Amino acid sequence: MTTPRIHTLPNGVRVICDPMPGLETLALSVVAGRGAASEDLHRSGWSHLLEHMVFKGAGARTAREIVEVVEGAGGQVNAATGYERTSFQIRALKGSLPLGMDILADLVLRPTLDPRDLIKEKSVVAQEIAEAGDTPDDLVFELAQAAAYPDQPHGRPILGTPKSLKPADVAAIDAWRAALYAPDRLVVSAAGAVDEDELLRLAEAAFGSQPAGQGAPTPAAPQFTAGHAAKLRRLEQAHLVLLLPAFGARDDDYFPLRLFVEMLGGGMSSRLFQEARENRGLAYAIDAWSDTYADGGMLGVYAGCAAKDAGPLAALTAQQIIALTDGCTDAELARAKAQLKAHLFMAREQPLSRTETSAGQALLLGRLFPAREISEAIDAVTAADIARVGARMLKPGLVAGSVLGSKASLGAVDVFAEALKAG
Template sequence: MTASLRTLPNGVRVVCDPMPGLETLALTVVAGRGAAYEDPARSGWSHLLEHMVFKGAGGRSARDIVEVIENQGGSINAATGYERTSFQVRALKGGLDLGMDVIADLVRRPTLDPADLTREKQVVAQEIAEAADAPDDYVFDLIQRASWGDHPVGRPILGSDETVEAATVEALSDWRAQLYAADRLVVSATGAVDEAELMAAAERAFGDLPAAPGAPVPTPATFVGGPQAEARKLEQAHLVFMLPACGSRHDDYFALRIFAETLGGGMSSRLFQEAREKRGLAYNIDAYADTYADHGGLGVYAGCAAGDAIETAKVCAEEVAKLAQRIDEAELARAKAQLKAHMFMAREQPLSRAEQGAGQVLLFDRLYPPSELATEVDAVTSADVARLGQRLLSGQAATAVLGAKSALKAGEVFAKTLSSKA
């Protein structure tokens, strides 16, 4: 059975992707907005709002929201990102109507009680503190700032204590109307689902949602680059390096994914073999494509002893520069196979598949069948990877280092080494 995409009269799009043989379903309602749409004064409000809707909605208490789903064997969750906010239900076959009704209440009819807001601000403050205390989390806040500067994607999704504290019930209610507007809402269901049943449920839940536009679309972020470094007494130094690349809509997107896979995507990757297997510099080291709709970067993360930070930075820069010049045909074939495997294995998980479908609709206003994705991956050539490599080397690197003082110059070493090899 093939997936279908239909649109309600008010603009809400609906993806139905049955998976024959399953006794469960996954439902996600995705608003194509998140922290990237926030101005500085509202930093963290999208995440705070996601918390708040679970405190009460549609006449249900916080406990009722969870119990009504779990009593039927299901689970409910949500996630806030820079460009989207997702509300997710996993349920047994037959649980679609209940899941849709509960999510619709969260999105459309939250209680937003002032007393709940006071308490939830304290919870989010603890979440912010926890992230700051976790070096392998906090270093990624540093690299966002170094990469994207004052743009909203350069700020933490959680916001700050000050901006979260400034939120009021009235202001959050107004933000909810902008964030969850019909023009960027996608309902996506996979697994044991029927299209007619899904369309009826979606129409009932969201068909009368006003079609008024939501929050203004932010300008695409411009890669800034530069260093961020903080000294802490830690057992490890945490290093993240970012280079300017492209967004998910760009023709070189799959070349970027292949570059990241070859550089540090697995145990056969260049970084793993050189930095860990040959030199024993790092236990954790990998590369990744950090992409948004219209901008993105290539990231490298390494956790190493402070005394090895400088050498690790050199190795990372050298391997990036080498790969930017040439990729072996065997490496290219292996990276393509790995990338296709990652995409197709994700499609075997109903919730991941539902989120993937919603993401495709938000980015391209269409669905991509697996065969088409495979064709696009297979079409990437060594020349495409080389062109992408030159783009990576074209701007100032962004670097983030967290650890002992002796490790803090690792970012500078990475940037200088890469510049000398370009």
Template sequence: MTGPRVHRLANGVRVVCDPLPGWQTVALSVVAGRGARFEDAAHSGWSHLLEHMVFKGAGGRSAKQIVEVIEAEGGHINAATGYERTSFQVRALKHGLDLGSSVISDLVLRPTMDAADLAREKQVVGQEIAEAADTPDDLVFELAQAAAFAGQPLGRPILGTVQSIKAATPQTLGAWRSALYAPETLVVSAAGAVDEDELLRLAERDFGAAAGEGLAAAEPAAFAGGTSTVAKRLEQANLVFLLPAVGVKDPDYFALRLLAEILGGGMASRLFQEAREARGLAYAIDAYSETYADTGILGVFAGCDAKDAGELAEVTAQQIRLLADPVGDVELSRGKAQLKGSMFMGRESALARAEQAAGQVLLFGETLDPEAVAAEVDTVTPGQIADLVAKILAPARSATAILGPKASLPAAERFEQALFGV
């Protein structure tokens, strides 16, 4: 089966076409390979603020008209800012590609940037920052991330701070836009009911004149580690444990994904069975991996009663240490099946396919064959996972965040003692 095809416009913009015969909808994703990781402290949150601002007016349309023109044709428009990329997405009926491309190009290249709109949007983002601070299961992740990558862009919240976004003006934010959405960082990706010739024509029309130099490459990240505990009157304690792992380009990437799956990826996982089913310590407990271009983390999140936090921390550490011994064939096979299942199920969404293709082009310069990826998952051995656990534990560094009643806070120390014997 022929996979997505990648093209490059003369100005460096890359175009990915993934036609799906018989589909009645199309998804368009325009992704810039830059995000919050490329900000210094003074510009913290500017990428997210910019993503908000372009929707206030662009290409002669007002904020209301931007949404109305898409929805009038049965479509939906959205955007998202991450650490390493910013994406704009339109989902539409099969004849909506022309309009979607036109609107997104206006957002990316021709936003109005009105001073009054900016003042109001700073207030909106300020409320978003306050809401995150008031939401325990958001705040605890920010605390853990800040401890893991202290003093680095990956350790700062994507939303920034009220102080950092306050400094932005229409002119300085406009200059930030030119660098953030520079043509060599842009990928125009469409999947579903899309014709390749039409997509290339629209990409040239709407993005072929984009110009400017992008932000410099991000500095390498280093896992610092540390503990962040905040006492707060809550019904439950919120716990996050992070360990240094590998990046998306590392040969052990799939071993990391399988490690997280086996540790706490589902109801059959070790943490779920031991912490929840066998001991009743937590209703919710999950393990996950977060990977960036050059580094990554293995994480565990749990919510529990304050009196159980210490024991839960020790159980988590014990289960991580046990994975230094090779896993059994049945457990590994189940992890592989779950990982491949989620990968192929995700590809049944046109938007997910368009986003995935854009991300792969940004990272690898090409799209990856799903069957080849699945085959690579199948090559992971028990020994490879055990070796990765040893590598993760070797620095004896973790980042722990505890948010909840005072009685839960010693769980941070109990986790480190159980994991590293210190």
């Protein structure tokens, strides 16, 4: 199968078609390469609020008519707002590409934006914000994000706050829509039962006449800071997030970082799962992950544990990071490579995952990466690369994180920092 190509319309909109022979379904994504990180403090949460608003009516359809016509074609419509990307997605049966393009173009370009709906959606988002605050394993991540990136867009909650949403009126939200979804940062991506000629014709008709305008600003690279957050809560479990500075999706060490994370806490054979849960019984849930933005990122570990075990668990996590930096075995590196490739290639078997991956590659990297090239890049990673990645993250001496739980757990991030320093 050939690698799909990126086509660019005269106004800058990029179009990607990724046919998957034999499928009876398709996925279509319209992705903007901007999100909450482009907001200033006074517009915090506006991108997410806008995502809500476009579904209240767009083009000639009401909110109910949008979902009825999509579901009538066997489809589902959804959207997501991130720090550096906003995505609108439709999955549907073969032959639904014209309808999907019509719906998504209306959502992005022609939302109704009724003032009465705006009042209601502010209330809905306020409830969403309150729900996140009441959910410990949501709140602990929000606290950690703010601690790592204080006074920066990447450190503010994507949902915003009731205070920052209050001044948003229809005119201001529509102006933000035009900036956020400017054509030079839009990608129209389709996969599955799709035809390239049909997609290009539909994309040109739907998005080709959109005039270029003043787009939302390019987000500044997030600057990782040594921030600690601890919040006292009467909970059965303590929730911990421990963070180290990492690097972005365009960095040459992207795949070594992914493999470092996999060996540290990516699965049941990982070091943290085996040592913290299986050998010592310090945590029921523990895993590692990496957030990679365009420029910059972080490695994180989340754990849920008894309050009395939060300190020992944080110290153990630091010890395992240091030990992995000191060296990994050939066997665990081979397992991590197999797991990472399986994760990436299983995702490639799903049309929606392919549309989103292709759009992300086009926006961040300016080209598409065939599976073979990704596989070769993963296979090329050595134990020395893993050691270098660990040293890069430890060298700045910066630690951030958060703890949510009873008093006995609140010093866990300090314990993590001290254990890294001592190691």
